[in-house]
Each structure stands twice: as C-alpha cells, then as structure tokens.
Amino acid sequence: MGQIDNMAQGNLGDILRRLRALEFASNQNNMAVGRGGIRVHGGGGITIENGGLVVSGSATISGLLEASGTINMTGTFTATGDVNLNGPTDIAGNTTITGDVTSTGHFTQTGPTDLNGTTTVAGDTTVTGDFTVNGPMKTTGTLDVEGVTTLKATLNVTSGKIVASGLTIDPAVSGGSLVFAGGGGVQGTSGVTVVKGFGNAGLITDTTASLFAAGMSLDVSPAAVTVNGGPLRIPSMTSTTNAANVYFDTSTGQLYYKP
Numbered sequence: 001m002g003q004i005d006n007m008a009q010g011n012l013g014d015i016l017r018r019l020r021a022l023e024f025a026s027n028q029n030n031m032a033v034g035r036g037g038i039r040v041h042g043g044g045g046i047t048i049e050n051g052g053l054v055v056s057g058s059a060t061i062s063g064l065l066e067a068s069g070t071i072n073m074t075g076t077f078t079a080t081g082d083v084n085l086n087g088p089t090d091i092a093g094n095t096t097i098t099g100d101v102t103s104t105g106h107f108t109q110t111g112p113t114d115l116n117g118t119t120t121v122a123g124d125t126t127v128t129g130d131f132t133v134n135g136p137m138k139t140t141g142t143l144d145v146e147g148v149t150t151l152k153a154t155l156n157v158t159s160g161k162i163v164a165s166g167l168t169i170d171p172a173v174s175g176g177s178l179v180f181a182g183g184g185g186v187q188g189t190s191g192v193t194v195v196k197g198f199g200n201a202g203l204i205t206d207t208t209a210s211l212f213a214a215g216m217s218l219d220v221s222p223a224a225v226t227v228n229g230g231p232l233r234i235p236s237m238t239s240t241t242n243a244a245n246v247y248f249d250t251s252t253g254q255l256y257y258k259p
Contacts, residue, residue: 040046162169166181175189184197195202200213211218216229 157169157171159172161171168177168179170177170179174187174194177185177187179185184195187194187196191206193204195204200211202212203210207221209220216227219226219228
C-alpha cells in the first residue's frame, strides 16, 4: 500500500524521534570497520583508557611513535634503520650480533666475557684485576712490564737476548753466554765453562779447572796442581825450628818435604 507524502505536514517529529533514540542509545562497545578504515585528523586522537590494542595484522607508522611506559616484546624485533637508545638498557636474555658494533662511550662489563673469535684492540687497555691467559700468548711488539713479575714456569727464549739493565743473556753465543755490564762474562759449551774478565779468565771442564792471568796459569786436576809461566809464591809463612825441610825436584817440578 503506498504512502501519501503530505507536503503540508513537516517532518520535525521524525527528527526529534531520531535524536531521542540516539541520545538514549548505548555507547559503542563492539564495532567493526571495513575497507573504509578510520581516519582521525584535525588534531584528534584515539585514547584507550583501560583496555588494550590488539594488532593481528600489521601496523605502519610513518610519523613519531612515543612510548613513556613499558614495552614488552615476545616475538622478533627487526630494525632496518638507526636505533637510538638514550637511557639505560637491560638485556636479560641471549643476544646475538652478527654485524659490526661500535661503542664510543664508556663500556663496563661486570660478568664473565667469552671472546671466541679474533679480537683486535687498537687503543690503550688497562687491566686492574687478575689477567689470566690459559692458551698461547703472542706479542709481536714491545712489551713493557713496570711492576713486579713472578715467573713460576720455564722461560723459553728461542731467538734474541735477555737484557736486564747492563746484564745480557745470549743463548746464541758459544752455547749460551752471560755478559756483565762492567765487562767479562760466563760462557758454556760442550761441557766446558769459561769465565772471562779483564785480562784474565777461568776454564772449568769435567776433570780440570784452570785460571789464566798475565801469561800465567793455575791448573787443578786429579793428578796435581800445576803453576805455569811463573813462580809459586807464598806471601807469608809461619816459621818454626821444627819445620821440615822442603825439596824441589827440577825434573818433575814437584815439591817434597824431608822428614
């Protein structure tokens, strides 16, 4: 059945009815937005007082995202641009970094640190605690040790010398040598030890010990004590009337006493 529109009668009553229905209607507590989406402009915003925002798809932010509270992330976090962390940052889980890391500020590590790969330190490094190296350690540059150093194992010098002030230990000279700052030194090779001084020397073998000075020598062997190149002098001797006579055999070069 058709309805006759009376042009002489206004539609104010219908408008009031709609306003009344809108006024007493319940707030939107469940709604859906289709392809049109929601656009907030003119300085407006979306406020979530005590609920939550759940995004099961994706969210794109081309402006500024500010978070003054706590941000909890349980999935993968990927950042392709610069990431600036201006405040304290706590990382409680495992962290894997496959790229380069540059730190221009103060870096403090209070727990154990494992470096499994090649590590290059180009600047100064200060260690105030114990420094333990369990594997081989190689130093190709100059090593300065200013404090007390304790060596509890063998020191192997395969090439070069050991210089302690004016004292030099050279393993390559005569089977090993020790040279003193004031001159002279000690050498040893093939069971022979040589002690050298200014114009004098000493020789020690398995069976003989010799002293050399000013063209003379004193040899001590199991057979005899021999003086070569000069007389044997005793600076002082106690005299007694009961002293035995001493006889010198020129053929053997030996001293005898006559009872």
